[in-house]
Amino acid sequence: MSVARRNRRLRRAAVWLGLCLCALLFLAPFAWMVSTSLKPLDETMLLPMKWFPGKIQWHNYTEAIEAMGDFWLYAWNTFYLCVITVAGTLLSSALAAYGFSRIEWRGRDKVFLLALATMMIPFPVIMVPHYSLFKALGWIGTFKPLWVPAFFAGAFNVFLLRQFFMTIPKDLSEAARIDGCSEIRIFWQIILPLAKPALLVVGLFQFMYTWNDFLGPLIYLTDNKDFTLALGLQEYQSQGGGTEWHYLMAASTLVILPVLALFFATQRYFIEGVATTGAKN
Amino acid sequence: MMVEEVIRYQYSNRRVPGRIHVSGFASVSVLAMIVRMATLSKVMRSAQRKLGMFCAKVFAGLFVFLVLLTGCVGCFSSQKEDSDKVVINYWEKWSGFEGRAMREVVDDFNDSQDRIFVNFLKVSKIDRKLMLATAGGNPPDVAGLFSWILPVYVENGALLPLDKYAREAGIRSDDYIDIFWQMCRHRGHLWALPTTPASNALHWNKKLFREAGLDPERPPRTIAELERFNEQLLRRSPVGKIEIMGHLPQEPGWWVHQWGRWFGGSLWDGEETVTAYSPENLAAFQWIASYPRRFGVEDLLAFRDGFGNFASPQNAFFQGRVAMVLQGPWMYNFIQNYAPEDFEWGVAPFPGSGMESGASVTIAESDVLVIPKGAAHPREAFEFIRYVNRREVMEKLCLAHRKFSPFKEVTPGFVKKHPNPYIEVFIELAKSPGAKSPPNMATWAEYRDDLIAAANRVSLLEGTAEEVLREVQERQQKALDRKSKRWKRVEKQRMKEWDEL
Amino acid sequence: MTAMEGKRLRIGLLFIGPWIFGFLLLSVYPVVASLYFSLCDYSVLSRPVFIGWQNYGDLVFDELFWKSLYNTIVYASLLIPLGFLVSFALALMLNFDLRGKGVFRAVIFLPSLVPMVCLAVIWRWMLNGEFGLVNTLISPLATFLNAWIGTDFQPPSWLQEAVYAKLGLVLASLWCVGNAVVIYLAGLQDVPRHLYEAAEIDGANFWHKTRHITIPVVSPVIYFNSIMALIGAFQVFAVPYVMMRGGNGPDGIGGPDRSLLFISTYIYQNAFDYWNMGYACAIGLILFLVILGLTLLATKISANRVYYAGS
Incomplete structure (x- = not known):
């Protein structure tokens, strides 16, 4: 028995060490990025490499911001898009998820399967028709192609919210219906307040998605004034030789930072949210 | 957009940030996020949940604010324009x-x-x-x-x-x-x-020429001579790493798709036929392929990986790592800005097949x-x-x-x-009559990408010059046929429209 | 249909109205339009002109299309199994409930939050042949191995060599397995305790338990994650595109020997660089069919092997 216990303890220690090593490996690129972002350029090209810059160059950050062009404008555009798309997604997905979970109507589950099937369509496949559709609407070179679709409920978000809505007891709505509540009031006053954590998760996902989106802005935006951070960063690194590593890393750090901040602020919801995406259906 | 002079056009994009009030607002919100992150690692779970809700409210608030603000910005910017102009x-x-x-x-x-x-x-x-x-x-x-x-x-x-x-x-x-x-x-x-x-023309580093025992005032006049100089200028470290080279077809490589010009070749007949697979272009690609053969694929890759930005002191030419490059009239300006004080250089037509007959080649x-x-x-x-x-x-x-x-x-x-x-x-x-412009064909973007990829392939020794050019030839002929067909379909109508205008 | 049912149907449809609108306009129409455009000669500026099956005919003989398809398949078949191994192993380790589990989980999850563009920029630097971190880490290892076994392995110039460029991209993608890890972890925590306890009485060790209990029980999650990984891998665009600096690098848009030319990249190039939107649509539909086919295949293969609680 004591041998078994010792073995178990040893194994746990080994796993712990393994995890430590993995954690270090996963953190290394971040550390490398920050370290590079604080070095002068010639120190980035030094062999053997050093983890700690000889002299910390905070001004790399201000210079990177300048080199990227209108960094603050890009940040503003990105943020603006994020907020609108989050609002649109929350509203439309919650409505659709409600229709797919809290109201019994004929053919509902079949239609829902259809919704899930749309998740299978890869974006590159419908890229050209989307483009020609927005072209016909005269929206090329505006933000509209990037935020209007958010108001039409993406299948993934509907799925997540529906999973959550299903867990709310049916009696709740039944009681309200008997009291003569309209569906929209049940939705707004009973279900939505209960679904706050799920809404938060969907909002977070959408925020991340918009913040990270690259192909959309690449196709639809024509004016440099309208660039998002992702597009601005790619533009910057495709100019010249793309080897101003200290600036590139500083700029990357700045683009990543808000996302990480948001993650740390809402970590629990976030991880739970990701975990539910894999829930069996 | 491809490697070319194009690359340079945005080498430094320094502009004053516009709309101060916007940037100020954005920075405040980013700052708020950072502060939140810093404080949060210690906050307990229940508090975190409340904070999550708080975030949602903040978002809602921000949204309203945002809509109002954009409205304002819209008003201002539309007022700015002069109405009678x-x-x-x-x-x-x-x-x-x-x-x-x-x-x-x-x-x-x-x-x-x-x-x-x-x-x-x-x-x-x-x-x-x-x-x-x-x-x-x-x-x-x-x-x-x-x-x-x-x-x-x-x-x-x-x-x-x-x-x-x-x-x-x-x-x-x-x-x-x-x-x-x-x-x-x-x-x-x-x-x-x-x-x-x-x-464009040959730029050479006189100091390196002198150090290698070459006449600093005499640039090469034929490709063969260029290669002789190249051998003489080559310097390796004791462990065999390349430190200095005379010339490298891929540095800067902005015209790597048109080297055939200096061998007397062209890329199409001006009408409907692609001529990528011609003896002249083959010679050019064999020339590109001779580099990895002579100097080693890995050695060249490592050498190139060490180059910095074009518009920086780390530019391979300014650093004295590559002694001869094909460049344009703007180069002088970058030399002034980024090269060391004692940098000595000269410019002459790039050596090529037509040089003796007086027809120096250049890409205009x-x-x-x-x-x-x-x-x-x-x-x-x-x-x-x-x-x-x-x-x-x-x-x-x-x-x-x-x-x-x-x-x-x-x-x-x-x-x-x-x-x-x-x-x-x-x-x-x-x-001069040797001046050539890039082929004015509607498929040039594809053709160019294809030639760049082909040059890249031979420089990795992943294919021979014959193989890659035959492929380019076939593919680009097909692409050109396709575009010609498209053109023929609309030709009459377009011509009529244009004549009317 | 009773009046009640009719009313419910109306209200239900009202609620999913926005979705229906989006579904028709942003999913159904594009797929149908894509079908039509793929039979046309179509550039952004001209109207689509019907040309029959010519685009598909050209596809068959287009080496670049086959190359991009090949690259995509190689990338996917490297990434999906490796991604599974790495993420499942990490999830198993996290499932030990050790001290600092939350921190480990957060650290492993962090990279999957990094925007694609940043990811590409960071890894372009990580994979630099001369000064990159990856080579700095592996070069002592290489020296050691070379001295020991007598091989002659040199740290490669990752993004400049055909084979290594793809491996580099896989490496960068593996950094972002955090999402899958979290999903697996959730699955692992749902495995009923009593199954393990019963096995332990029978003297099963850790590997037996993993092989005969854990994997069968979480197989639906594995299936789900694999499908997601499949769809993701077949659409890969942003990271290789940015890594090759949008074609501004010396290797052009496809990287060394075009080993980073993926189907999405080729679609994008044809649609927006080469003025061949019809052709792009044809390639897109093939991509769609490939993904659909592979998903069905995966479903069929897993049909007997995925264990659903209650069945």
Whole structure:
């Protein structure tokens, strides 16, 4: 028995060490990025490499911001898009998820399967028709192609919210219906307040998605004034030789930072949210 | 957009941040996030949940604020424009000192009259963006493109023919250096006027020549000689790492797809046949392939991985790592800015097959101004183009661009005033019969990408010159056939439209 | 249908109205339009002109299309199994409930939040042949191995060599397995305790338990994650595109020997660089069919092997 216990303890220690090593490996690129972002350029090209810059160059950050062009404008555009798309997604997905979970109507589950099937369509496949559709609407070179679709409920978000809505007891709505509540009031006053954590998760996902989106802005935006951070960063690194590593890393750090901040602020919801995406259906 | 002179056009994009109130707001919100992150790691779980809700409320609040703010910004910006002037939107690809030079010309134009206001906008990846904007029905009035992109725009009906405007304004083809005028024509019409042209030539590092025991004043005159110099200039470290090379076809590699020109080749017959698989182009590609064979694939890759940005002191040429490069008239300016104090250099035609017979090869390219189809104010737009094509304006612009003028005649003193001590070499090259422009075919973008990939393949020894060029030949012939078919379908209608305009 | 049912149907449809609108306009129409465009010669600026099956005919003989398909398949078949191994192993380790589990989980999850563009920029630097961190880390290892076994392995110039470029991209993608890890972890925590306890009485060790209990029980999650990984891998665009600097690098848009030319990249190039939108649509539909086919295949294969609680 004591041998078994010792073995178990040893194994746990080994796993712990393994995890430590993995954690270090996963953190290394971040550390490398920050370290590079604080070095002068010639120190980035030094062999053997050093983890700690000889002299910390905070001004790399201000210079990177300048080199990227209108960094603050890009940040503003990105943020603006994020907020609108989050609002649109929350509203439309919650409505659709409600229709797919809290109201019994004929053919509902079949239609829902259809919704899930749309998740299978890869974006590159419908890229050209989307483009020609927005072209016909005269929206090329505006933000509209990037935020209007958010108001039409993406299948993934509907799925997540529906999973959550299903867990709310049916009696709740039944009681309200008997009291003569309209569906929209049940939705707004009973279900939505209960679904706050799920809404938060969907909002977070959408925020991340918009913040990270690259192909959309690449196709639809024509004016440099309208660039998002992702597009601005790619533009910057495709100019010249793309080897101003200290600036590139500083700029990357700045683009990543808000996302990480948001993650740390809402970590629990976030991880739970990701975990539910894999829930069996 | 590909490796080419293009790369350089945005080498430094330093602009003052616009809209101060916006940036201030954004920075505050980012700051708030950082502070939140810092405090949060210690906050307990229950508090975190509340905070999550708080975030949601903050978002809702921000949204309302945002909508209001955008409304305000919209009001301000629409008030800004002068109502009694015709406003012309002008998209330009250049930033940096080239962009500033053009902006100055725009300012001069705006001051010179009170009818038209040119709104100068910097647009990156312009060849793609202009197409998207024109297709979207919302193009600018004037755009600054590269000459080699014109054919595909023309054949897709994206531009306005300028023949009539040019005739009315008294613009004569005889005034321009022939090759630059021809660049602006396609399918029998005039589509653009040149602004800042360029040709390219060999730049060599005299100090390295001296150190290697070569005559620093005598550049190579044939490819064979170039290679002999190359061997002599090569220096490896004790462990065998390459430290200095004489020449490398891929540094800077902006014209890597057109090396065949210096071997007497061409890329198409000007009509309907691609000639990638020709003895001359084969010779060029075999030449590229000889480098990894002689110097080692891995060694060359490691050598190239150590190069820095073009516009930086880490540029391989300025650092003295590569002694000879093919470059344009702007190079002088970068040498002045980034090369060490004691940098000695010279310029001469790049050695090639025709050199002995006096026909030195150069690739001539130009920035051009066009009017997209669907532009709101074509007449006013042309007035601006006309203004840029005044001799004195053009010379001022080209001087600031570190290039030469596209006109045959220049004002006396232009060459003397030009800060590039070797500018005459470039002018002579552009005027010589050996000057070639990139093929004016509608498939050039594809063709170029394909040639770059092919050059890349032979330089990795992943394929022989014969293999890669045969593939390029087949594929590009097919691509050209496809575009020719498309053109034939619309030819009559387009020609009619253009003749009417 | 009773009046009640009719009313419910109306209200239900009202609620999913926005979705229906989006579904028709942003999913159904594009797929149908894509079908039509793929039979046309179509550039952004001209109207689509019907040309029959010519685009598909050209596809068959287009080496670049086959190359991009091949690259995509190689990338996917490297990434999906490796991604599974790495993420499942990490999830198993995290499932030990050790001290600092939350921190480990957060650290492993962090990289999957990094925007694609940043990811590409960071890894372009990580994979630099001369000064990159990856080579700095593996070069002592290489020296050691070379001295020991007598091989002659040199740290490669990752993004400049055909084979290594793809491996580099896989490496960068593996950094972002955090999402899958979290999903697996949730699955692992749902495995009923009593199954393990019963096995332990029978003297099963850790590997037996993993092989015979854990994997069968979480097989639906594995299936789900694999499908997601499949769809993701077949659409890969942003990271290779940015890594090759949008074609501004010396290797052009496809990287060394075009080993980073993926189907999405090729679609994008044809649609927006080469003015061949019809052709792009044809390639897109093939991509769609490939993904659909592979998903069906995966479903069929897993049909007997995926264990659903209650069945």
